[in-house]
Amino acid sequence: VYIHSIRVSFSSFSLLHLCSVSGQCEPVCAQGCVNGTCVSPGVCQCHFGFVGDNCSSQCHCNKHSNCKGVSEPDKCLECKNNTMGDHCEKCKPLYVGSAVGGGTCRPCREFCRGNSAVCLSRDEHKRALDHPQDHPLDPDSVSDSLSILVHLCVLSILL
Ligand SMILES: *[C@@H]1O[C@H](CO)[C@@H](O)[C@H](O)[C@H]1NC(C)=O
């Protein structure tokens, strides 16, 4: 009985792992890990933004978040890369660029070559000048997302 049980566990181990002559063993994921890594037999660890048994499904989060699962690719869990929005489609306040399709959101300060921490689209700038109470321009209160490509750097003299 003892020998029999050793034989069974050995053969199931060898089904689940691939071992080289030197004795290095790697787990086998029979389903494949398309955008991920096989971490234990049958289990893929998916790359950022991918889900599924074989990690072949991409989340609908513009490549900036993981999502709940294959059945809920629109449920983005946490937007990274300075993005926000239901699908991480917008840049965070004080960041500029286009988040869509894996795009980059750069800090306004970098975009403005260090001259300003705040950058706004022309429309946002006009709104801010027309209604200063509703659209304050100091960095601590800027809450709109700055997702439009044409931006003005708001110089400190305007603040
Ligand atoms: C996902 O996997 C496909 C197929 O192997 C590959 O072409 C693609 O570049 C991968 N994408 C990422 C973001 O790794």
Ligand SMILES: *[C@@H]1O[C@H](CO)[C@@H](O)[C@H](O)[C@H]1NC(C)=O
């Ligand atoms: C990954 O899994 C999905 C869903 O089970 C399947 O439709 C697809 O063909 C698989 N892709 C590969 C490359 O094995």
Ligand SMILES: *[C@@H]1O[C@H](CO)[C@@H](O)[C@H](O)[C@H]1NC(C)=O
């Ligand atoms: C976005 O953030 C993820 C997680 O932190 C990171 O793996 C990925 O490289 C980032 N993408 C870009 C374009 O910086």
